[in-house]
Structure formats: structure tokens, C-alpha cells
Amino acid sequence: IAAFGGAIxxxxxxxxxxxxxxRNPEASGKIMTTMIVGLALIESLAIYTLVVVLxxxxxxxxGI
Numbered sequence: 001i002a003a004f005g006g007a008i009x010x011x012x013x014x015x016x017x018x019x020x021x022x023r024n025p026e027a028s029g030k031i032m033t034t035m036i037v038g039l040a041l042i043e044s045l046a047i048y049t050l051v052v053v054l055x056x057x058x059x060x061x062x063g064i
Contacts, residue, residue: 002049009042 017035021028 002046006042006046010039013038013042 013035017031020031024031
């Protein structure tokens with residue numbers, strides 16, 4: 001679920017950035033920088049979710 005949400009967020013941010021660059025090509029540097037920072041934050045959230053899931057799987061907190 002987290003990977004699916006991250007992929008949707010990345011797709012939306014990239015599409016809006018391309019839209020913004022198409023409307024205002026002079027601002028492409030600022031738009032690209034902001035988009036890359038946002039993509040990094042989205043990706044880190046998906047990686048944190050993966051780490052938590054792996055900890056729950058291998059720690060066996062429920063004694064199963």
C-alpha cells in the first residue's frame with residue numbers, strides 16, 4: 001500500500017512539474033529542484049515503511 005501511494009505521489013508530482021515547465025520554461029530550474037526534493041521525501045517515506053515492515057516480520061513480536 002505504501003509503495004502504491006508513493007508511486008501515485010511521484011507520478012502526480014512529475015506530471016505537475018512537467019506542466020509547470022511547459023507553461024513557464026524560464027522557471028524550469030526552480031521547478032526541477034523543488035520536484036527532486038519532493039521526490040526524495042516521497043521515496044524516503046516508502047523506504048521507512050519497508051524498514052518498519054521488515055522489522056515487524058523478522059522481530060516476531062506476536063510470537064508466531
